[in-house]
Amino acid sequence: MCHAIPVKLIEKSGDIGVGERGGLRMEINLSLIPDARVGDELIVHVGIALAKLEGESSAGNSGSAGNSNEDSEVTGRLLQ
Amino acid sequence: MNEALRTLSKGFSSVRIMEFCGGHTHALVRSGLLSLLPKQLRMIHGPGCPVCVLPPHHLQAVMDLLGEHPSLTAVVYGDLMRIPTLGGQTLAQMPPSSVKMIYSPMEILKLAEEHPERQFLFLAIGFETTAPATAVLLKELRRRNTKNVFVLCLHVLTPPAVQAVMDSFCGGADGTDLGSPGDRPEAIIGPGHVSLVTGISCFEAMAQRFKIPIVISGFEGSDLAEAVAMILRLLQQGQTGVFNQYTRALRPEGNRQAQSLLAEVMTVRSSFVWRGLGELPRSALALNAEWSEFDAEKRFELKYRSVPEHPLCQCGAILRGQKRPDDCRLFNKACLPTRPLGACMVSSEGACHAYLQRVEEEART
Numbered sequence: 368m369c370h371a372i373p374v375k376l377i378e379k380s381g382d383i384g385v386g387e388r389g390g391l392r393m394e395i396n397l398s399l400i401p402d403a404r405v406g407d408e409l410i411v412h413v414g415i416a417l418a419k420l421e422g423e424s425s426a427g428n429s430g431s432a433g434n435s436n437e438d439s440e441v442t443g444r445l446l447q
Numbered sequence: 448m449n450e451a452l453r454t455l456s457k458g459f460s461s462v463r464i465m466e467f468c469g470g471h472t473h474a475l476v477r478s479g480l481l482s483l484l485p486k487q488l489r490m491i492h493g494p495g496c497p498v499c500v501l502p503p504h505h506l507q508a509v510m511d512l513l514g515e516h517p518s519l520t521a522v523v524y525g526d527l528m529r530i531p532t533l534g535g536q537t538l539a540q541m542p543p544s545s546v547k548m549i550y551s552p553m554e555i556l557k558l559a560e561e562h563p564e565r566q567f568l569f570l571a572i573g574f575e576t577t578a579p580a581t582a583v584l585l586k587e588l589r590r591r592n593t594k595n596v597f598v599l600c601l602h603v604l605t606p607p608a609v610q611a612v613m614d615s616f617c618g619g620a621d622g623t624d625l626g627s628p629g630d631r632p633e634a635i636i637g638p639g640h641v642s643l644v645t646g647i648s649c650f651e652a653m654a655q656r657f658k659i660p661i662v663i664s665g666f667e668g669s670d671l672a673e674a675v676a677m678i679l680r681l682l683q684q685g686q687t688g689v690f691n692q693y694t695r696a697l698r699p700e701g702n703r704q705a706q707s708l709l710a711e712v713m714t715v716r717s718s719f720v721w722r723g724l725g726e727l728p729r730s731a732l733a734l735n736a737e738w739s740e741f742d743a744e745k746r747f748e749l750k751y752r753s754v755p756e757h758p759l760c761q762c763g764a765i766l767r768g769q770k771r772p773d774d775c776r777l778f779n780k781a782c783l784p785t786r787p788l789g790a791c792m793v794s795s796e797g798a799c800h801a802y803l804q805r806v807e808e809e810a811r812t
């Protein structure tokens with residue numbers, strides 16, 4: 368139920384968009400991602416877009432103040 | 448990655464990690480990671496399965512209400528259809544005009560327009576991930592001046608549930624818990640999709656209080672492997688706090704639009720009863736007074752009666768992370784996804800359902 372899926376936005380008209388995933392199309396409500404653009408990859412849950420997927424490289428890390436860099440390093444090392 | 452995990456875990460004699468989300472439990476099993484993890488690592492499956500934590504008396508009250516109001520249709524997410532209530536009855540057995548299954552709450556708008564002669568009661572369940580969809584629906588109902596849709600708001604909050612599970616390892620309030628502080632998780636894999644809405648700072652107090660790292664993770668097997676590796680590294684370094692593995696989607700601040708919409712439409716209940724975790728203060732949401740015209744609790748008289756669960760079902764202890772599905776004598780015997788005896792077998796996020804897949808995989812290989 369908390370399942371959310373990445374969907375590519377292929378049409379947008381106001382708060383309503385059309386998304387595509389694996390050849391299937393679905394209507395997406397965009398009111399919580401107002402700056403969504405056609406071409407964006409969105410994370411969609413029960414028909415509502417909740418977040419935009421950023422390219423892996425462009426995403427910064429976060430975490431408790433002061434340890435975010437450490438964190439990215441951990442990730443970087445482990446992925447090698 | 449497995450090699451990296453093995454190397455990292457060498458320094459530990461044992462590590463207990465709780466994944467909060469049922470979606471993570473499912474991904475751990477589906478990806479095979481659960482079976483491949485180094486043996487020192489013990490995964491404790493958390494209560495993050497919305498259908499599993501909902502006590503069945505809510506469903507029973509809705510089913511009773513449907514019996515009293517022939518023009519009423521309950522609208523539900525699919526996972527609720529097969530949850531057993533009194534006498535093993537489920538929503539799936541009700542007449543089709545009484546129950547509609549939806550994927551998105553937005554479908555209710557069309558239903559309500561096409562059937563002005565009927566009233567619709569939406570059973571709005573789920574964690575913070577799902578609550579914004581209910582709020583978006585409410586805004587749209589008001590904009591369209593819809594009068595025949597009512598929302599039974601049963602959304603629940605993640606931080607109090609995480610806290611309750613952690614506390615229960617010190618002996619819960621009801622004294623029934625088997626866990627001891629020594630069994631308590633040393634790290635948590637936090638909820639990726641909940642955090643898309645809430646942001647990650649709501650878990651900070653917990654990380655500090657229990658002096659643990661909480662790593663918010665995505666839902667691919669590779670995300671979870673990375674989250675586990677991050678945890679091992681953080682434990683080695685003695686670091687506590689909240690960390691973000693799911694950086695491709697999760698911004699630390701969450702979705703501000705969703706947060707302000709929730710604040711506009713909902714209010715925190717003073718307490719709420721959870722399956723397995725008992726009554727938790729400030730752990731669930733209700734519609735606020737501004738939205739009472741759509742509030743099913745105001746519009747209908749919901750009568751609650753107790754719904755005893757199967758006496759051998761271990762769902763409660765499983766949701767507290769203190770038992771595993773295969774500790775239940777009914778697992779994969781009397782209780783199967785085709786005829787579930789408890790909620791943890793119904794939903795794909797339920798631990799019993801996930802474990803059954805594992806059993807089936809193992810039988811195939």
Ligand code: SF4
Nearest residue numbers: 760761775782789799
């Ligand atoms: S296997 Fe079935 S009966 Fe046993 S704990 Fe899980 S849901 Fe309950």
